[in-house]
Structure formats: structure tokens, C-alpha cells
Amino acid sequence: MSETIERKKRILSGIQPTGTFTLGNYIGAIRNWAKLQDEFESLYMIADLHALTVRQVPAELRRHTREAVAMVLAAGIDPSRSLVFVQSHVPAHTQLSWILTCNSQFGELSRMTQFKDKSAKHPDNVNGGLFTYPSLMAADILIYNADLVPVGQDQTQHLELARNVAQRFNNAYSPTFTLPEGYVPKAGAKIMSLADPTRKMSKSDTNVNGFILMTDDKDTILRKCKRAVTDSDGIVRFDPAEKPGVSNLMTMYGVFTGKDMAAIQAEFEGQGYGSFKQAVGEVIADGLAPIQNEYSRILADKAYVDQVLADGAAGASRLADRMVQKVYKKVGLLQL
Numbered sequence: 001m002s003e004t005i006e007r008k009k010r011i012l013s014g015i016q017p018t019g020t021f022t023l024g025n026y027i028g029a030i031r032n033w034a035k036l037q038d039e040f041e042s043l044y045m046i047a048d049l050h051a052l053t054v055r056q057v058p059a060e061l062r063r064h065t066r067e068a069v070a071m072v073l074a075a076g077i078d079p080s081r082s083l084v085f086v087q088s089h090v091p092a093h094t095q096l097s098w099i100l101t102c103n104s105q106f107g108e109l110s111r112m113t114q115f116k117d118k119s120a121k122h123p124d125n126v127n128g129g130l131f132t133y134p135s136l137m138a139a140d141i142l143i144y145n146a147d148l149v150p151v152g153q154d155q156t157q158h159l160e161l162a163r164n165v166a167q168r169f170n171n172a173y174s175p176t177f178t179l180p181e182g183y184v185p186k187a188g189a190k191i192m193s194l195a196d197p198t199r200k201m202s203k204s205d206t207n208v209n210g211f212i213l214m215t216d217d218k219d220t221i222l223r224k225c226k227r228a229v230t231d232s233d234g235i236v237r238f239d240p241a242e243k244p245g246v247s248n249l250m251t252m253y254g255v256f257t258g259k260d261m262a263a264i265q266a267e268f269e270g271q272g273y274g275s276f277k278q279a280v281g282e283v284i285a286d287g288l289a290p291i292q293n294e295y296s297r298i299l300a301d302k303a304y305v306d307q308v309l310a311d312g313a314a315g316a317s318r319l320a321d322r323m324v325q326k327v328y329k330k331v332g333l334l335q336l
């Protein structure tokens with residue numbers, strides 16, 4: 001990497017290749033990855049090792065990993081400015097992860113809400129990886145001394161743990177890790193399910209009407225928006241506590257039009273939810289269309305995707321290997 005890039009502050013973020021990304025992934029995270037890559041030296045990672053904490057069909061995991069890379073690139077991540085790589089291609093992450101696991105407390109790992117949620121959801125597979133998941137995520141971040149981590153709201157607890165582990169390590173040994181800050185968008189940090197707006201939009205939802213996928217066609221998007229659960233007072237007003245469904249749709253409309261909530265409220269004053277939902281569906285479909293075209297084009301170009309990943313893994317490994325050597329030395333592992 002060039003000297004000018006090295007002087008910039010650094011970003012690291014990741015996404016699991018557990019299926020097609022939702023609009024929540026896009027609005028909460030990936031959209032911001034694209035925006036931040038000019039200002040920061042950026043590393044974006046497909047977290048395939050994290051995906052293994054839930055049972056995967058091997059062939060599907062491989063396919064989803066390729067699709068995830070293509071989608072990240074289609075959403076505007078430019079591999080000439082950012083490193084794009086697959087987590088398992090940079091083994092240093094797992095090496096550091098062990099050291100950080102030994103510096104993470106059982107109590108703090110037990111308090112992670114994602115661990116509790118996923119344990120409840122997969123009671124037959126509450127594996128050790130699910131429990132130590134946050135120390136691998138801490139390794140992903142700390143190994144690059146990332147200054148900023150753009151994520152949605154559901155990842156902020158993991159980020160806090162990464163900061164605590166970093167601080168603990170720095171105190172126990174000597175200053176080693178940068179304490180990372182979260183970059184959580186003001187609007188859209190938690191996009192809610194269209195079917196149950198009190199819950200997060202998630203691709204693992206069994207009700208397909210709850211989420212919009214990045215690959216959904218216009219008719220599907222319009223239909224899902226039309227069916228979105230709202231309320232009975234018929235007024236387009238932003239009030240997440242009292243009107244979570246309408247507020248969620250307004251947030252999405254705002255993201256794709258750049259309008260603020262007051263402007264959206266004024267625009268739909270005196271109109272019923274029917275025309276509002278139609279308008280929301282239209283701007284989402286129109287906003288996703290260019291990404292979908294790019295996605296198909298990139299996914300078909302296997303050689304290009306492979307090259308991006310090879311370059312990404314090489315660039316990331318150079319940085320990550322150096323950090324692991326430093327940490328191994330600090331904790332007293334014998335160097336030859």
C-alpha cells in the first residue's frame with residue numbers, strides 16, 4: 001500500500017456470508033463502507049469463519065461467500081481503494097483470536113445478547129465458537145489497529161467488548177492495540193422487519209415478507225412494502241416508539257431520497273398509507289436496480305472476483321502477520 005494511504009485513519013468491517021444480504025445490511029453497514037473508503041484506508045471482510053458458528057451446507061457457504069463479495073463490490077466498494085478479502089484467507093485472524101480469547105472473560109462473553117439469542121434459536125448447537133465469536137471479531141478489528149468500525153446497532157455490544165479486551169491487553173503488556181470507535185449511522189442503524197416492526201430485519205427470519213433482499217425484483221419489493229405492518233391511524237409521522245412500522249418505512253424512504261423526516265411527513269400529509277407504501281417501494285427498487293445490475297455482471301466474472309480476493313488477502317496478510325508476530329512476542333511465546 002502506498003505511503004499516502006498509510007497516513008489515513010483505518011477502517012475495518014465485516015459481514016457474514018450466511019445468505020443474500022438484506023436491505024438492513026445495506027443501509028446499516030455496506031452503504032457506509034462505500035462512502036467512507038475515500039476518507040479512510042479501508043479493509044472489508046467477508047466473515048466466513050463467523051458463519052460456521054451456525055451449521056452451514058458447505059457448497060452453499062462457498063456460493064454465498066462469492067455472492068457476498070460480488071454484492072460488496074456492486075454496492076460501490078472499489079478494490080483499487082479498499083482491501084476486500086475473505087476472513088479465512090488471512091489465518092492471522094484466528095491466531096490473534098486465540099490470544100484474545102485468553103484475555104476475554106467468561107462473564108463478559110456470557111453477557112453478549114447475540115450469544116443469548118443464537119443459543120435460544122439453535123438450542124441443539126450451542127457450540128464453543130458461538131460463545132467465543134466476539135473474540136474472533138475483536139481480532140478482526142484489533143489486528144489492523146482499526147480506528148473506526150462501521151456497523152449497525154446490533155454489533156455495538158461486540159465492539160464494546162473489543163475495546164475492553166484491547167484496553168485490558170494494553171494494560172497487561174504494553175500499548176499495542178488502538179481502541180476502535182464504532183461508526184453507526186444516524187438513520188438506519190436498525191432497520192426493522194416489515195412483518196414485525198418491533199424486531200430487527202434479518203435474513204434468517206422465517207417470514208420472507210419481513211425482509212427485502214438486495215436481489216429482490218421490483219414487483220417483490222413493491223409487494224413486500226404494500227404488506228408492511230403499520231398502524232391504524234393513517235398518518236405518516238416519524239415516531240419509532242408509537243409508530244414503528246411507519247417510522248421504519250420513512251427511514252428507508254429517507255435513505256433513498258435524502259429527505260429528512262419532516263419533509264417526508266409534509267410530502268405525504270393527507271394521503272393514506274397506500275400511496276406512501278407505493279412510493280417507498282418505488283424508491284427502494286429504483287435505488288437497488290443499478291446495484292443489482294452490477295452484481296450480476298461481477299458475479300459472472302469469476303476471474304475478476306478471484307483476483308480481487310487474492311490481492312485483498314495478500315494486502316491484509318501483510319498487515320495482520322506483522323501484528324501477530326508483535327503480539328506473540330509480547331505475551332512470551334518463544335520466537336525462533
Ligand code: TYM
Nearest residue numbers: 013014015016024025028029047140151152189190191201
Ligand atoms: P452481520 O453479517 O450480521 O451483519 C453485517 C452488518 O449489517 C448490519 N445489520 C443491520 N443494520 C441495520 N439494520 C439491520 N436490520 C441490520 N442487520 C444487520 C450489522 O450491524 C453489520 O454491521 N459479527 C458481524 C460480522 C463481523 C464484523 C467483524 C463486523 C465479523 N467481524 C469485524 C465488524 C468488524 C456480523 O455478524 O454482521
